[in-house]
Amino acid sequence: MLRNGLEPWHLLIVAIVVIVLFGSKKLPDTARALGKSMRILKSEAKAMKDENASAPAASAPTPVEPTAVRTSAETATERPPATAG
Known part of the structure; x- marks a missing residue:
């Protein structure tokens, strides 16, 4: 029954129904509004x-490069920079 979908005479019936419902004067405005x-x-x-x-x-997220983490043993063995004086 509906193996082929819409046939040309189906489209003709739909067009006639649309013209009867909206009238020929309103169709261009309706089509313009639909297009917009x-x-x-x-x-x-x-x-x-x-x-x-x-x-x-x-x-x-951007990848973050790992920073060097100092242990307490490393910070304890560091000497402060020598000052000229």
């Missing part, structure tokens, strides 16, 4: 996708 809404939706979706793609790279 689709453009806005597309641009917002692209902005969100770009934002999500760049967010993890910006918030990734």
